[in-house]
Amino acid sequence: MTVLRLAFxxxxxxxxxxxxxxxxxxxxxxxxxxxxxxxxxxxxSFANTVSGTDLxxxxxxxxxxxxxxxxxxxxxxxNNISWESYQDISRHPEVEWMLPVSLGDSHRGFRVMGTSxxxxxxFSYGRKRQLRFTDGQPFDDVFDAVLGAKxxxxxxxxxxxxxxxxxxxxEGAIYTHDGQPFQxxxxxxxxxxxxxxxxxxxxxxxEAMHVDWQQGAKIPGKETSLDxxxxxxxxxxxxxxxxxxxxxxxxxxxxQRFINEYREEPLLAILPGVALQELxxxxxxxxxxxxxxxxxxxxxxxxxxxxVLMAGLAERxxxxxxxxxxGARPWQVFGLLCLESLLLTLLAIGVGLLLFYAxxxxxxxxxxxxxxxxxxxxLPLLREWGILGILVLAGLLAGVLPGxxxxxxxxxxxMSIRV
Amino acid sequence: xxxxxxxxxxxxxxxxxxxxxxxxxxxxxxxxxxRGPSGCGKSTLLSLxxxxxxxxxxxVTVNDKVINRLTATQRDRWRSDNLGLIFQQFNLLPFxxxxxxxxxxxxxxxxxxxxxxxxxxxxxxxxxxxxxxxxLNPEDFSGTVGNLSVGQQQRVAAARALIGAPPLILADExxxxxxxxxxxxxxxxxxDEASAAGSTxxxxxxxxxxxxxxxxxxxxxxxxxxxxxxxxxDS
Numbered sequence: 001m002t003v004l005r006l007a008f009x010x011x012x013x014x015x016x017x018x019x020x021x022x023x024x025x026x027x028x029x030x031x032x033x034x035x036x037x038x039x040x041x042x043x044x045s046f047a048n049t050v051s052g053t054d055l056x057x058x059x060x061x062x063x064x065x066x067x068x069x070x071x072x073x074x075x076x077x078x079n080n081i082s083w084e085s086y087q088d089i090s091r092h093p094e095v096e097w098m099l100p101v102s103l104g105d106s107h108r109g110f111r112v113m114g115t116s117x118x119x120x121x122x123f124s125y126g127r128k129r130q131l132r133f134t135d136g137q138p139f140d141d142v143f144d145a146v147l148g149a150k151x152x153x154x155x156x157x158x159x160x161x162x163x164x165x166x167x168x169x170x171e172g173a174i175y176t177h178d179g180q181p182f183q184x185x186x187x188x189x190x191x192x193x194x195x196x197x198x199x200x201x202x203x204x205x206x207e208a209m210h211v212d213w214q215q216g217a218k219i220p221g222k223e224t225s226l227d228x229x230x231x232x233x234x235x236x237x238x239x240x241x242x243x244x245x246x247x248x249x250x251x252x253x254x255x256q257r258f259i260n261e262y263r264e265e266p267l268l269a270i271l272p273g274v275a276l277q278e279l280x281x282x283x284x285x286x287x288x289x290x291x292x293x294x295x296x297x298x299x300x301x302x303x304x305x306x307x308v309l310m311a312g313l314a315e316r317x318x319x320x321x322x323x324x325x326x327g328a329r330p331w332q333v334f335g336l337l338c339l340e341s342l343l344l345t346l347l348a349i350g351v352g353l354l355l356f357y358a359x360x361x362x363x364x365x366x367x368x369x370x371x372x373x374x375x376x377x378x379l380p381l382l383r384e385w386g387i388l389g390i391l392v393l394a395g396l397l398a399g400v401l402p403g404x405x406x407x408x409x410x411x412x413x414x415m416s417i418r419v
Numbered sequence: 420x421x422x423x424x425x426x427x428x429x430x431x432x433x434x435x436x437x438x439x440x441x442x443x444x445x446x447x448x449x450x451x452x453x454r455g456p457s458g459c460g461k462s463t464l465l466s467l468x469x470x471x472x473x474x475x476x477x478x479v480t481v482n483d484k485v486i487n488r489l490t491a492t493q494r495d496r497w498r499s500d501n502l503g504l505i506f507q508q509f510n511l512l513p514f515x516x517x518x519x520x521x522x523x524x525x526x527x528x529x530x531x532x533x534x535x536x537x538x539x540x541x542x543x544x545x546x547x548x549x550x551x552x553x554x555l556n557p558e559d560f561s562g563t564v565g566n567l568s569v570g571q572q573q574r575v576a577a578a579r580a581l582i583g584a585p586p587l588i589l590a591d592e593x594x595x596x597x598x599x600x601x602x603x604x605x606x607x608x609x610x611d612e613a614s615a616a617g618s619t620x621x622x623x624x625x626x627x628x629x630x631x632x633x634x635x636x637x638x639x640x641x642x643x644x645x646x647x648x649x650x651x652x653d654s
Contacts, residue, residue: 002526006515013514322512326579327499327527329492 003332007339021308022348025301029352032294034359036384039287049193050272052124054252057259058241060266067275070101070241073111073194080238085265094251097122100239102206106169110151112199114206122245125193135159136186142204142230144185150196152187159184165209177209179223207234302398305344309402320410334407338399345395349388420587420619421445426477428467437463439645450610452630453623455639461623465591469502470494482586499528503580505590510576517560521546521578531583549578553608570601577609584616592624606632
């Protein structure tokens with residue numbers, strides 16, 4: 001108890017020299033926690049994005065790429081599935097449902113996805129959770145659109161809002177489908193998945209947007225009226241990808257093989273879980289590297305702490321001798337140094353946690369809007385507690401070296417002051 | 420109180436004994452002054468009496484305990500229970516308050532805590548009583564150590580040595596940093612309080628001016644059979 005009070009008082013006395021060390025460790029702790037949390041949340045959010053989908057189909061490319069563009073809306077498809085192939089596969093006896101995904105247009109940075117009405121009843125995320133409407137209903141008319149929760153909240157849209165789609169992706173898309181405005185018919189409840197940042201329209205809607213277009217460019221001067229478009233039979237030529245639900249899980253590999261060996265067109269069918277694992281395998285190396293780097297930053301901070309404590313010992317010889325003269329045992333002098341190191345580490349962890357939450361509060365907004373990663377702010381997770389526990393231990397250990405030095409010094413000096 | 424017999428001590432690496440004392444006896448309650456110039460082995464003798472150093476041969480008995488036969492841990496414990504120490508200068512921890520500095524021995528020795536509180540008051544009250552007895556004002560000891568003059572600091576150190584009435588108080592050149600006037604006042608206050616507490620006082624110094632205040636004085640040079648061969652090792 002006495003030693004603890006002495007450690008506190010002595011540290012407080014040297015606060016100007018120790019504060020930077022504490023800050024350095026605090027920042028490294030915050031970095032480590034951030035890396036760890038982002039890793040955890042990324043995995044969580046990715047794993048929660050699809051459930052209940054047995055197969056994802058797209059043009060033949062990499063399985064990770066297909067997974068990324070079809071469900072996460074990251075990257076672009078290199079090719080499409082022709083509408084004939086799509087229909088052919090959907091007629092396979094084992095296929096219970098098949099949801100088209102047609103991408104390529106956007107509205108103010110949010111992606112527009114053409115799909116079928118069944119999407120709203122069949123698609124599930126997280127632990128088999130269904131999509132839910134907070135407002136309105138699925139699209140019915142060709143020019144109806146259903147907004148994800150984030151789209152509605154970010155742009156402040158409500159039901160009936162008229163929106164113009166842009167051709168291509170990104171905020172500054174030059175070509176707009178201004179001849180065919182869409183109406184918001186429904187708004188979905190938040191899901192914490194890319195669905196929140198998607199504008200859903202019917203496949204016919206996607207076709208309708210491109211009525212006056214040819215080869216990816218608008219035909220000058222041609223303006224077909226909306227009613228005229230509605231009269232037409234709007235059959236898509238192709239879709240970007242498709243999500244498939246099977247009647248029996250056991251037939252997954254059979255249907256996968258059927259699609260992969262499809263003769264009319266080179267296609268690829270993937271199991272979302274398997275592709276996700278593949279993705280983790282790719283990211284794992286980067287994750288580990290990041291984690292290691294931040295671990296070494298913490299280590300550097302702790303080495304700095306040892307250096308500061310060691311450097312302080314020379315000028316604290318008198319302090320140690322006085323302590324010895326009033327009855328402190330050598331092991332108490334050793335304990336004093338260990339305690340100081342421990343206290344500083346604890347303080348650094350405290351400050352580091354505050355920094356971490358501050359970064360998190362500021363950064364989660366940005367992560368959410370730019371990457372669709374929704375971070376949940378909460379108490380440290382079990383693994384994080386584990387990391388913090390190890391750091392506390394490391395802090396205590398960091399005191400051992402200066403502690404031993406002080407122990408040796410106080411044995412040699414005794415109570416005589418040699419400064 | 421102190422009994423030294425056939426003591427011999429040599430600093431490691433030295434050719435001759437630093438100290439060779441056939442016999443030294445200090446009675447309980449005595450105020451004993453040991454004089455000698457710098458480098459004659461005064462601090463070495465104090466370290467031997469304090470159980471920091473152990474003689475190569477002979478016997479050091481303090482308060483009926485042969486301290487050179489104790490283990491290092493036992494000596495540590497014994498020292499904190501039985502010894503009050505005053506150094507030349509800078510005796511105090513700057514990051515503790517005056518009162519906390521005085522209370523330090525009570526934090527490391529239960530025995531001294533018990534003795535300090537035996538009068539029925541708290542340790543803090545006892546510390547304040549001692550500080551006042553040593554002529555310090557309450558406004559002086561409520562603040563930090565740094566605001567005190569050197570003379571005041573030495574009196575705080577004396578109060579710390581006295582708290583919990585240790586049987587023996589050792590002082591190593593306690594007045595070296597004081598002028599003659601403050602020196603005399605310091606010594607008389609220290610000796611009076613030590614007498615009140617029943618502590619034996621041993622002061623080593625080269626300052627002969629304070630000899631009249633003591634019961635007995637002795638020259639370490641004459642006591643030490645090997646004084647001519649002292650080379651180094653203390654100050």
